[in-house]
Amino acid sequence: MSTTPADVLIIGAGATGALAALVLARAGLDVVCLEQGGWVEAGDHPHYSSDWSWQRKTRWNADVNKRHHVDDYAVRTDASHVLMWNGVGGSTNVYGAIWPRYRPSDFRKGDEHGLQPNWPISYEDLAPYYDRSDRLIGTSGLSGDPGMPPRPPSPTGPLPFTDAARVLAGAFDTLGWHWWPAEAAVISEDYDGRPACNGCGVCSGCARGSMSKYSLSIWPKALAAGARLRIQARVLRVEKGRDGRATGAVFRDRVTGAMEFQPARIVILAGNGVGTPRLLLASDNLANSSDQVGRNLLHHTLTACEFWVDRKIDGHMGYVASMISREFAETDIARGFVNGFQFNCLTSTSSAGEIAAGWLADVKAPWGRGHHAWFERRFGHNLGLFAIGDDLPNPENRVSLDPEQRDEEGAPVARLHYRPGENDRRMMAFQLDRLVDVAKAAGAYDYRLQDYLDENGVYRTPAWHMIGTCRMGGDPETSVVNKWHQSWDVPNLFIVDGSALATGGVVNPTSTISALALRAAEHIRDNFRELSATTRPRAA
Amino acid sequence: MTATETAKLLAALVDTLLPGDTGWPTGATVGVQAPLAARLVQERGEDALDRLVAALGDDAAALLNGDEAARVAALTAWEARDQDLFGFVRDAAYMAYYENPVIVQAINEHGHPYRLVPHVAGYKLARFDLARDTPRHGRGAWIRTEAVQRVAVETLHLDDERTQNWGRKQ
Ligand SMILES: Cc1cc2nc3c(=O)[nH]c(=O)nc-3n(C[C@H](O)[C@H](O)[C@H](O)COP(=O)(O)OP(=O)(O)OC[C@H]3O[C@@H](n4cnc5c(N)ncnc54)[C@H](O)[C@@H]3O)c2cc1C
Numbered sequence: 001m002s003t004t005p006a007d008v009l010i011i012g013a014g015a016t017g018a019l020a021a022l023v024l025a026r027a028g029l030d031v032v033c034l035e036q037g038g039w040v041e042a043g044d045h046p047h048y049s050s051d052w053s054w055q056r057k058t059r060w061n062a063d064v065n066k067r068h069h070v071d072d073y074a075v076r077t078d079a080s081h082v083l084m085w086n087g088v089g090g091s092t093n094v095y096g097a098i099w100p101r102y103r104p105s106d107f108r109k110g111d112e113h114g115l116q117p118n119w120p121i122s123y124e125d126l127a128p129y130y131d132r133s134d135r136l137i138g139t140s141g142l143s144g145d146p147g148m149p150p151r152p153p154s155p156t157g158p159l160p161f162t163d164a165a166r167v168l169a170g171a172f173d174t175l176g177w178h179w180w181p182a183e184a185a186v187i188s189e190d191y192d193g194r195p196a197c198n199g200c201g202v203c204s205g206c207a208r209g210s211m212s213k214y215s216l217s218i219w220p221k222a223l224a225a226g227a228r229l230r231i232q233a234r235v236l237r238v239e240k241g242r243d244g245r246a247t248g249a250v251f252r253d254r255v256t257g258a259m260e261f262q263p264a265r266i267v268i269l270a271g272n273g274v275g276t277p278r279l280l281l282a283s284d285n286l287a288n289s290s291d292q293v294g295r296n297l298l299h300h301t302l303t304a305c306e307f308w309v310d311r312k313i314d315g316h317m318g319y320v321a322s323m324i325s326r327e328f329a330e331t332d333i334a335r336g337f338v339n340g341f342q343f344n345c346l347t348s349t350s351s352a353g354e355i356a357a358g359w360l361a362d363v364k365a366p367w368g369r370g371h372h373a374w375f376e377r378r379f380g381h382n383l384g385l386f387a388i389g390d391d392l393p394n395p396e397n398r399v400s401l402d403p404e405q406r407d408e409e410g411a412p413v414a415r416l417h418y419r420p421g422e423n424d425r426r427m428m429a430f431q432l433d434r435l436v437d438v439a440k441a442a443g444a445y446d447y448r449l450q451d452y453l454d455e456n457g458v459y460r461t462p463a464w465h466m467i468g469t470c471r472m473g474g475d476p477e478t479s480v481v482n483k484w485h486q487s488w489d490v491p492n493l494f495i496v497d498g499s500a501l502a503t504g505g506v507v508n509p510t511s512t513i514s515a516l517a518l519r520a521a522e523h524i525r526d527n528f529r530e531l532s533a534t535t536r537p538r539a540a
Numbered sequence: 541m542t543a544t545e546t547a548k549l550l551a552a553l554v555d556t557l558l559p560g561d562t563g564w565p566t567g568a569t570v571g572v573q574a575p576l577a578a579r580l581v582q583e584r585g586e587d588a589l590d591r592l593v594a595a596l597g598d599d600a601a602a603l604l605n606g607d608e609a610a611r612v613a614a615l616t617a618w619e620a621r622d623q624d625l626f627g628f629v630r631d632a633a634y635m636a637y638y639e640n641p642v643i644v645q646a647i648n649e650h651g652h653p654y655r656l657v658p659h660v661a662g663y664k665l666a667r668f669d670l671a672r673d674t675p676r677h678g679r680g681a682w683i684r685t686e687a688v689q690r691v692a693v694e695t696l697h698l699d700d701e702r703t704q705n706w707g708r709k710q
Contacts, residue, residue, distance in 0.1 A: 047659035051575070054635045058583065108688040115693065122685050142668075147680025160665035161673040169675070178680040181668070188668070198662020200655075207659060303707075314652055317663035330683055333691045337698075352647055352654060353638035357631040367630055368612055372561035380652050423696075425703040432707060451707030 006032040006228075007528065009248060009264030011235045011279065013037075014090015015510060016497045016517035017270035018218035019133065023521035025225035029528060032262055033227060034251050036234035037071035037087030040215060045093075045207035047200075053351035056204045062094040062464065073234070074407045075274060077416040080299060080463035084272060085205075088231060089215030091272065092510075094205045095464070097185035097212060098321045098344055099139050100507040101130055103148060105330060106390070109503055112331060113338045115392050115423070119502045120474040120483035123149065129515035137212045137514060138191045141183030147326035156188040159197060164315035164347040164383055165322035171442035177327035182345070185212040185510070186319055192217065201350030203320035233260075236411055237283040238267055238493070243535050246286075246493045252409055265532035266492045266524060270517070273297065273466030273499040277399045278414040280470070287470075287487040287495075292480050294400055296393035297416070298468035298504040301341060301424045302461050305435035306361040306384045307447035314380045315348030322347050328434065329506045337426040341389025342506040343438070348382040360384040361448035385438060387431035390506050391424045399469050420459050465509050470499035485520035491534050496520045541593050545604065549593065550577055552603045556611040557633050564646055567637055575636035576629065584628070592629070595622050 008024050010017045013035035025031045042048070046055030061067040062083040064075055075082045085093040102123065110118030131152055141154035158181045165181070172179040186197045187210055194217065197210040209216035223229060232254040239261070241247045248263035269276045277294035280286045287293060325343040332340075349359040355378055356365040365374045397419060401412035420428065432449050439447035452461045473479025476488035485500050487493040496517040498509060505512065524531060541549065550573035558567030567573070580588040593600055599614035606614065619626045637643055639656070647654040653663060 048657060050641070050656050051635075051639045052657065052659070053639060054575075054579070054632075057635070058579075103682050104685040105683045105688050108685060111688050111690065113691050113693040115698070124685060142674065144674070145680060146678060148682055157670075158668040158673070161668050162665060173677060176679070178677075180675060180680070181673070198659075199665045200658035200660075200662045202659050312651070314654075316652075316654060316658075318665050326680060326682075330681075331691055333693070333696060336696060338691060338693055338696065350658060351638070352644075353635035356634040356638060364630070365634065367557040367615070369559055369561075371558060372564040376650060379647070422698050422701050422703055425706050429703060429706040449708050453707045457705075 003263065005248065005263035005265055006030050007264070007532070008032070008266045008268060008524070009034070009262055010268045010270055011238070011249060012090065012270035012272065012275060012497065013088045013219070013229055014270060014272060014497070015092050015214050015514060017090070018214040018222060019136070019514060019517045020268050020270060020496050020521040021222040021227040021229070022136070022218055022225065023518065023525055025222050025227035027525040027528070029525070031227040032264065033229045034233040034235050034249065034262060035088055035229065035231050036073070036254070038231045039088045040085070040093045042207040045205060047202050047207040052202060053353045060094070060204060062204070074413040075416055076402060076405070076413055079458055080416060080418045080461050082274065082416060083462055083464040084274065084466065088219060088229065089213050091464070092205070092212065092214045095510065096203050096320055098508045099141065099183040099185045099511045100324055100342065101148065102505040102507065102512050103329060106503060106505040109339070115338060116503045117473055117478065120472060126512070126515050126519065127151070129519045130511060133514040133518045134511070136218065136518070137185050138187045138194060138217055139183065139185050139212070140188040142181045145180045147178050147180065147329065154183065156191055159184060159186060159188045159319045160199060162315065162318040162322055162347055163313040164318070165345070167309055167311065167313055167383060167442055168323055168345045168385070171438050172325055174441040175437060177325055179323050179325045182319070182321040182323050184319060184321060186210055197319055199318045201316050201318055201320060201347065203350070234409060235279060236409055238279060238286055239283070240286060240490060244490060245535060246490050266494065266528070268494045268496055268524070270497045272497050273469045274399050274414055274416065276495055276497055276499045277469040278401065281401050282411055287480060287489045287493055289489050290477055290480060292471065292478065294469050295395040295398045296468040296471055297397040297399060297418055297466070298391050298393060298501070299418060299461050299463040299465050300504050301389035301391050301420065301428050301431065302386060302452060303428050303431045303435060304360045304384060304386045304450040305439055305447055306359060306363060306382065306450070307439040307442065307444035308378055308381045309383065309442055309444055310381065312380050313383070315383055316350045316352070318347050320346055320350070335430055337423045337430065339390035339392070339423070339427065340506050341387050341427060341431055343385050343387055344508070345385040346383070348384060352379055355379045355382055361450045363448050383442070385435065387435055388506065388508070389427050389431065390504050392421050393468060393503070394421055418461070418463065465498070465504065467498040467501040467504055467509055470495045471502045472500045473502060484523045485516070491536055492531055494520060494524060541600070546589060546593065547573070549600055549604055552611060553615070553629070554633050556603065556608070556615050557630060558637050559608070563649055565642060567633060570637065570640045570642045572633050572636045572640070576633050579632045579636070580629070592625065595625050
């Protein structure tokens with residue numbers, strides 16, 4: 001048992017835990033981070049093996065229920081595929097690093113239609129943190145997009161504009177729709193001691209660190225600043241004292257098996273949109289007077305299209321995302337739903353095996369005599385794109401605890417339920433039609449849609465975005481944390497991971513999650529003395 | 541089934557799935573059956589090969605001894621009655637085939653700069669050229685924070701759960 005309280009205890013060493021550790025350790029605070037998994041070394045990635053595509057179906061599968069990794073915890077799901085990675089760097093070990101930002105209206109959905117809350121902060125509050133976190137993380141992109149507020153240039157210029165991007169740009173031009181080169185947490189030039197992207201296209205995480213894997217881009221700096229990272233340390237509960245403040249966390253050392261307690265003045269949860277609500281619910285329903293912990297799970301609406309063109313484009317080369325389109329990003333109720341969506345245009349799969357065995361739309365090559373001719377016609381001619389939109393919160397879409405099942409630590413197993421609502425379904429139906437428009441405008445000789453509905457009509461999205469389950473807000477009745485990510489109930493408890501997002505926006509969330517974590521960590525740093533003693537939340 | 545017969549069966553199976561063509565060696569020629577067997581065992585358990593043989597039933601004999609038409613008929617019949625195991629075998633065989641250095645060479649010979657382990661050396665791509673690649677379309681708009689306006693959400697009747705049948709099966 002450790003008896004000396006740390007200044008700050010961070011639970012989870014993923015994207016946001018890393019950023020919080022960096023800021024707070026650099027301020028000279030005594031920071032301890034507990035992470036249930038281990039380090040993921042370059043050699044642990046499949047990237048250096050010839051069977052890397054098979055591995056990403058099996059041991060490197062982002063789905064916790066498919067890969068069966070010892071560092072994972074059990075999550076039962078009745079619909080979504082539960083995608084994440086548990087280890088230092090968290091889900092950035094396997095992510096794709098597509099890096100668009102939220103837009104101003106994303107923060108004002110309460111004003112726009114009231115089916116989502118307003119954020120307690122605005123785009124303008126967050127904008128400087130986007131720029132600063134981008135510089136810490138290492139990103140690429142092109143400024144000047146007329147579809148977004150002005151912003152400074154990315155730390156490195158845009159990634160190569162491939163033939164796949166050219167075909168897609170041509171399609172969007174034909175339709176008269178917006179498009180812009182993709183932004184990515186991938187560096188196009190050597191940056192901060194890491195090598196530029198070499199266009200390998202594997203992009204299921206990045207062993208060389210050209211894609212910002214936070215265990216390579218952020219953690220080394222946090223450790224150099226004095227943060228103490230304890231791996232194989234699974235937190236089972238956060239404890240609360242009589243004064244209503246968190247006192248620290250009970251964890252199991254997964255190497256020795258010993259139960260330990262880490263006391264701390266301030267506790268920061270960074271366990272992601274599943275891990276954090278799971279932990280709060282397992283800690284006697286901590287910080288949950290609103291009954292919102294675990295609720296309002298958001299994944300985004302998601303549909304996809306795969307298509308094939310006559311022109312040889314060899315889309316297996318280059319970073320996985322080619323460009324984005326914000327044509328439908330704002331609400332237009334003439335479409336029959338509120339909120340918008342974005343197109344995330346990919347290149348193709350980097351794997352010849354996946355062209356044959358099925359990629360985005362799970363189209364498979366025929367076996368037998370027709371196989372090779374089919375492959376010749378399809379390989380090098382394939383493209384894909386996603387439509388990803390802002391799903392409405394539903395309190396019944398949630399992370400909860402199984403009333404009976406327990407894991408090997410004796411902790412209740414997490415359960416995940418997600419079902420798209422009427423607005424989401426209308427949006428996805430519209431998305432599918434627009435995806436067909438793109439394929440046709442690109443001159444596709446064949447296209448296939450992906451609606452993620454199984455044979456029973458259950459929407460089984462690949463849930464790489466886990467957000468909303470401890471949302472921030474201006475009202476303690478309907479939110480879990482205030483605008484500084486501080487629990488309404490437990491004044492020295494902060495939630496900085498993706499669960500704090502109030503809405504999902506129309507984009508991949510991690511640039512926003514990171515900017516928010518940076519902002520929250522700086523707030524804790526700047527108010528540490530007061531926060532380490534107060535028994536009341538500071539501000540709404 | 542003896543070990544020798546099982547080996548022959550797996551070779552016949554992958555050659556029926558991937559029979560080869562001009563410039564494309566057959567599945568068994570490049571040894572797809574070895575990773576296939578390993579993957580079956582790893583993903584489906586130690587007795588996976590026995591279960592595969594059992595699942596093939598009478599069709600195993602046609603695969604072992606039949607001509608191509610008989611082998612195709614045997615696989616077609618198996619595919620129809622056991623989509624799960626057949627699908628696993630097909631996908632694992634496809635992946636193993638395209639992860640083979642000889643097949644990567646064949647892909648290259650067909651004019652594609654494809655690498656077996658691309659992460660090591662990457663692909664040579666032209667840098668983004670600001671003059672050439674920057675979009676000039678001028679399209680795109682966004683709404684300022686203070687300009688966000690109320691929309692007539694009530695006209696959408698979102699409480700009617702009417703979009704039940706959507707997507708590809710619409
Ligand atoms: C396949 C995939 C692709 C993705 N692609 C993109 C993309 O292109 N763009 C984008 O913006 N986002 C993407 N994401 C999402 C992105 O990875 C996440 O948004 C981001 O990592 C979230 O950061 P986080 O800190 O909230 O959680 P994580 O990074 O998931 O970290 C949480 C950490 O907490 C640890 N933890 C949890 N509970 C405990 C406990 N009880 N005790 C100790 N440790 C604990 C976990 O082990 C984990 O390491 C993708 C995700 C996946 C899985």
